[in-house]
């Protein structure tokens with residue numbers, strides 16, 4: 001095996017240092033600009049980023065928020081969802097999706113995922129609708145768009161709001177449309193490791209609905225209506241996007257498409273090298289994914305062995321996620337039992353995230369794929385998936 005690395009996880013899961021090195025000058029100029037203006041809350045950088053990201057997504061409005069979790073909570077509250085309401089989402093997601101539903105006092109109703117796309121299964125979603133259901137939050141997990149057309153049909157039929165959790169899918173396309181722009185509201189996270197990441201916590205909502213945009217803006221800014229300083233129309237939050245993060249995001253947004261294209265190349269190379277030997281992610285006919293994560297599936301009993309073998313040869317891996325939402329202690333009160341969502345549960349036992357970032361070199365992808373196949377071969381009783 002080619003020795004591009006030796007021990008101690010020399011190929012990380014995500015390499016932000018490499019990304020920042022490549023755009024160092026642009027980032028410094030942006031940070032200097034904000035320091036020079038001394039306008040850290042609101043101001044031109046925030047409104048410019050909002051306009052640029054709305055235009056990128058193809059929506060009329062973008063409102064920056066303090067995080068992706070805040071974007072989801074504020075979107076739900078702005079849509080009038082609260083106590084007594086049910087919101088349907090995926091059992092296989094980062095907990096923030098379900099947390100946001102709890103934050104507004106509504107009840108998360110979980111649904112299993114489709115094994116191929118790892119996103120909410122529309123047929124099962126239909127069965128979870130009750131008289132209390134107000135909204136559906138599909139999650140474009142790992143950067144792969146959920147089956148939005150089908151989900152939208154169901155939402156229209158039953159009068160439900162469609163709120164997209166696009167935290168992992170900046171720039172992904174559903175039948176040629178940017179995710180986040182299809183539902184009533186799209187919610188994004190700019191957590192540093194995301195495809196479009198800030199240098200700290202940040203998020204945004206996008207929408208074509210002027211009333212929802214105004215409400216999210218007001219809620220995120222202590223309930224202040226636009227233009228007022230000490231008038232507070234409702235009890236809000238401090239959940240704004242700040243100017244330093246906005247300036248950084250403006251720089252990175254200019255690179256997003258080329259970074260996503262590079263992620264797709266890396267994914268396609270992994271796919272070729274692992275084909276027929278490991279279960280690799282698929283792209284549905286409607287999807288142009290952006291591979292926030294590259295998640296393969298290995299036999300559950302072999303996963304720890306594979307991870308430690310990879311770690312030994314310098315390849316970091318991740319598990320997204322070890323537990324589905326319904327088996328997390330924080331959500332025990334929802335009353336779901338083990339076995340309730342077999343696809344999500346099976347995925348959680350076998351998923352393995354391989355290094356994925358635009359700066360990953362071709363020889364590194366070869367090295368990782370070879371190391372994975374070798375690790376699987378060294379599991380005596382199992383072999384490859």
Ligand SMILES: Cc1ncc(COP(=O)(O)O)c(C=O)c1O
Pocket residue numbers: 067068069070093094096097139165167168188189190191201202203
């Ligand atoms: C699917 C999903 N939803 C929501 C969030 C929450 O975003 P944040 O960490 O910015 O609050 C994340 C990110 O971590 C996520 O991956």
